[in-house]
Amino acid sequence: MTPKIFIDGEHGTTGLQIRTRMAGRRDVELLSIPEAKRRNAAMREDLLNSADIAILCLPDDASKEAVGMLSGNNKVRIIDTSTAYRIAPDWAYGFAEMDKAQADKIKAARHVANPGCYPTGAIGLIRPLRAAGILPDGYPVSVNAVSGYTGGGKQMIAQMEDQSREDAISANNFVYGLTLKHKHVPEMKTHGLLDRAPLFSPSVGRFAQGMIVQVPLFLDDLKDGATIESIHAALVAHYAGQDIVTVVPLEESAKLGRVDAEELANTDRMKLFVFGTPGGAHVNLVALLDNLGKGASGAAVQNMDLMLSA
Numbered sequence: 300m301t302p303k304i305f306i307d308g309e310h311g312t313t314g315l316q317i318r319t320r321m322a323g324r325r326d327v328e329l330l331s332i333p334e335a336k337r338r339n340a341a342m343r344e345d346l347l348n349s350a351d352i353a354i355l356c357l358p359d360d361a362s363k364e365a366v367g368m369l370s371g372n373n374k375v376r377i378i379d380t381s382t383a384y385r386i387a388p389d390w391a392y393g394f395a396e397m398d399k400a401q402a403d404k405i406k407a408a409r410h411v412a413n414p415g416c417y418p419t420g421a422i423g424l425i426r427p428l429r430a431a432g433i434l435p436d437g438y439p440v441s442v443n444a445v446s447g448y449t450g451g452g453k454q455m456i457a458q459m460e461d462q463s464r465e466d467a468i469s470a471n472n473f474v475y476g477l478t479l480k481h482k483h484v485p486e487m488k489t490h491g492l493l494d495r496a497p498l499f500s501p502s503v504g505r506f507a508q509g510m511i512v513q514v515p516l517f518l519d520d521l522k523d524g525a526t527i528e529s530i531h532a533a534l535v536a537h538y539a540g541q542d543i544v545t546v547v548p549l550e551e552s553a554k555l556g557r558v559d560a561e562e563l564a565n566t567d568r569m570k571l572f573v574f575g576t577p578g579g580a581h582v583n584l585v586a587l588l589d590n591l592g593k594g595a596s597g598a599a600v601q602n603m604d605l606m607l608s609a
């Protein structure tokens with residue numbers, strides 16, 4: 300039987316991108332709700348319960364409501380793209396490359412929490428160094444990032460693109476999350492294996508899709524003997540054997556004068572760089588991805604495929 304997939308929130312930014320990625324696929328049947336009925340609870344409940352996999356592309360509250368609509372159903376599997384379940388112990392975290400066992404956990408899971416866009420970059424950089432013992436307990440990790448404006452969903456897209464709106468945003472680049480209580484911090488801490496919450500400072504640029512996440516490190520405060528080379532080697536070893544997350548060779552990074560946030564727009568991959576000077580005191584870890592690709596919809600489709608392959 301062809302597996303049935305329902306995307307709750309299919310007319311939003313993340314949902315639409317998932318639909319685009321599924322267009323033309325014959326191995327799955329997409330159940331769909333008309334745009335005008337997208338908030339009709341009875342129709343959603345019926346479609347959710349008719350699916351083999353429900354992909355939730357909704358705000359947190361609506362995701363929780365959808366999970367509630369499935370509470371009596373022990374068959375439907377769920378991929379939730381919201382923040383609601385990302386550190387819930389009974390949900391598998393949908394970042395397949397984060398360690399060697401994760402893809403199998405996703406394959407077997409009934410409930411998968413798709414990672415946040417910024418956390419995908421941050422955890423992708425931090426977790427391998429924690430696992431290798433290079434980043435010690437107590438290290439004060441900072442995460443600085445810039446996202447394309449589609450990261451703010453339909454509302455921010457309208458605010459950036461329609462300058463006639465009362466709430467239009469005219470800035471080309473702005474820093475936000477100024478209370479330092481961003482919803483992604485717990486997720487970065489848990490899946491980054493950190494014992495201290497990172498200091499996370501996000502920003503948005505006037506480009507639709509793309510993301511740079513930076514984690515600067517002081518070598519003196521890492522494990523004794525840590526160097527730009529040993530950090531790079533730990534990342535290379537961690538990501539060996541797959542081609543979605545690539546670690547850029549040090550010689551290649553050393554030749555770069557800049558990193559373009561849009562380089563991986565419209566792809567589902569992530570690139571990791573280690574910048575610095577051999578023998579120097581600092582390194583800057585950089586992750587490059589599409590906030591809507593590996594940061595959202597690309598990861599959701601990857602997780603769906605893993606679940607279907609079980």
Ligand SMILES: NC(=O)C1=CN([C@@H]2O[C@H](COP(=O)(O)OP(=O)(O)OC[C@H]3O[C@@H](n4cnc5c(N)ncnc54)[C@H](OP(=O)(O)O)[C@@H]3O)[C@@H](O)[C@H]2O)C=CC1
Pocket residue numbers: 307308309310311312313314337338339355356357358359361380381382414415416449450451452453454590591594595
């Ligand atoms: N954009 C991004 O880069 C990323 C987003 N995500 C996550 O994906 C989720 C969706 O975000 P995004 O696609 O950006 O948001 P959008 O606002 O673009 O889309 C959300 C969709 O959900 C619909 N919706 C809202 N409330 C309800 C409800 N109660 N019942 C049914 N439908 C509802 C909206 O309808 P309406 O038009 O009526 O409001 C809209 O179609 C969020 O949880 C976000 O955190 C994850 C990673 C990255």
Ligand SMILES: CC(=O)N[C@@H](CCC(=O)OP(=O)(O)O)C(=O)O
Pocket residue numbers: 380381382414415416417446447448449450451452455483501502503594
């Ligand atoms: C630019 C922007 O506003 N970004 C969002 C994060 C993206 C998002 O809402 O989704 P995820 O949590 O699933 O990544 C924010 O900072 O709230």
